[in-house]
Amino acid sequence: MSNTIKIAPSILSADFAKLGEEVRAVDLAGADYIHIDVMDGHYVPNITIGPDVVKALRPHSDKVFDVHLMIAPVDPYLEAFANAGSDIITVHAEAGPHTHRTLQAIRNLGKKPGISLNPSTPESVLEYLYEDVNLILVMSVNPGFGGQSFITSQLRKIEAIRKRIEALGLDIDLQVDGGVNVETAKQVIAAGANVLVAGSATFKGGPSKYAENIKALRG
Ligand SMILES: O=C(CO)[C@H](O)[C@H](O)COP(=O)(O)O
Numbered sequence: 001m002s003n004t005i006k007i008a009p010s011i012l013s014a015d016f017a018k019l020g021e022e023v024r025a026v027d028l029a030g031a032d033y034i035h036i037d038v039m040d041g042h043y044v045p046n047i048t049i050g051p052d053v054v055k056a057l058r059p060h061s062d063k064v065f066d067v068h069l070m071i072a073p074v075d076p077y078l079e080a081f082a083n084a085g086s087d088i089i090t091v092h093a094e095a096g097p098h099t100h101r102t103l104q105a106i107r108n109l110g111k112k113p114g115i116s117l118n119p120s121t122p123e124s125v126l127e128y129l130y131e132d133v134n135l136i137l138v139m140s141v142n143p144g145f146g147g148q149s150f151i152t153s154q155l156r157k158i159e160a161i162r163k164r165i166e167a168l169g170l171d172i173d174l175q176v177d178g179g180v181n182v183e184t185a186k187q188v189i190a191a192g193a194n195v196l197v198a199g200s201a202t203f204k205g206g207p208s209k210y211a212e213n214i215k216a217l218r219g
Pocket residue numbers: 010012013035037068141142143144145146147148177178179180197198199200201
């Protein structure tokens with residue numbers, strides 16, 4: 001497995017009145033990816049941002065824009081998020097009946113496809129999708145809100161997915177999202193994750209703390 005840990009600050013915990021500044025600040029503080037949570041008030045019980053905001057943020061950072069779509073249906077919006085400057089587009093396995101088609105559509109738009117699993121979704125749904133993704137996202141909270149507690153049962157899922165990725169000899173980012181802090185970061189890294197999403201743990205304390213917070217998560 002890749003032994004380089006990547007940190008993806010979730011801008012859900014940023015100051016929404018200063019999003020451009022916040023993206024520049026976490027970029028300078030050492031973020032590897034910029035994690036952008038898109039919620040529709042339908043697939044998840046919260047509403048955040050759309051493709052116009054992603055497009056407006058694009059000039060603020062050259063880092064990978066890691067766009068986590070928590071929307072259903074998702075297919076009608078893929079092109080808009082691709083054109084807005086997303087690099088990785090992650091969709092939820094539970095958000096529609098034609099996940100394979102959706103992942104192909106993302107690839108055909110020239111972007112890296114990611115697949116996300118809610119805490120109650122077993123890893124077996126990935127079996128026929130491993131070849132079609134660049135990133136697998138294990139949700140360690142129920143999607144919709146930042147600042148929730150890490151669900152420890154997801155460690156077993158991370159371990160099982162990492163084993164399967166290695167058995168298949170594939171190069172896939174294994175990302176964990178939700179309740180990641182300095183303590184849980186150690187556990188998810190030990191279980192085999194290599195990309196850590198962190199909202200609250202990155203943005204706590206304000207901009208002067210971002211570099212220190214990111215460094216602490218990297219371990
Ligand atoms: O996708 C998400 C929620 O659905 C967020 O990325 C996640 O919750 C990050 O927030 P925190 O690190 O504070 O848990």
